[in-house]
Amino acid sequence: MPELPEVETVVRGLQNTIVGEKIMDLEAPWEKALVADDPYESIVGRVITGVSRRAKYIVIEMDEGFLLVHLRMTGKLTPVYPEKHVTVILHFESGNSLYFQDTRKFGRMVYTKDPQHALGHIGPEPLSADFTPDLFYQMLHGKKRLIKPLLLDQSFLAGLGNIYVDEALFQAAIQPLSVSLSIPKKRVYSLHSAIQSILSASIEAQGTTVLNFSHGDNRIGSYQEALEVYGRGDEPCLKCGTLIIKIKVGQRGTHYCASCQKKYTG
DNA sequence: CGGCCATCCTGCACGC
């Protein structure tokens, strides 16, 4: 499922492929995926001027207005016609097209003139300069929440999803059911470092899932090879050999090593 | 406020 590194990889690809394109037509075979008061009026005729990312949103900037794309779990943006599960299509003046393909149909493409309004509630970007270890400490100690659901909360911190939260908590040796304000400062710093290094390494590897966007070149993210706990339930911990446990936390599959990761509950 | 649940969807891994 696309999280920050995968979305970042998609955005970088789009910057090289769709900027400058003029949208001449659009189709929405799955109407719910395209959210706009008057899609044709607001989108057709627009020129794409840039592509950026905020949290897990792809922000397509146009000469007037923005398209916010959220891939959710199975969404993909591709210039190659996919046979199945196409939800939205943009046709460009150049003859190229952009296909929004989404097997589970949870993804959305939203037209807005005011992205700040739509994205304003989202927390800090974990790779930004102003996301400091001390700020993170203040954030965590300002709340009494289970650490795993808190890290998944986009209004608290942007971009993390189920995979990278499990990985970061393992690397920082914090048990997922720990309470945010009970985690000592040194552990918080470790978690901050783990989040940044894991996200950076995954971006470097072009993400974990098959979410590339490049011309005919089928490069695939390779970070799945670096995963230490996610998807490894009942397998030995790579650090101590204890079997990795899989439980549900906040309705999410959660993987951790009960021996390496300490539970802080105050 | 925080935790929990349902909802949206489809494919796939099961068990019999």
Place this chain on the structure above:
DNA sequence: TGCGTGCAGGATGGCC
């Protein structure tokens, strides 16, 4: 083989 069941999950909204 083929059917039914349950599970996976990001974000939102309702409930207690």
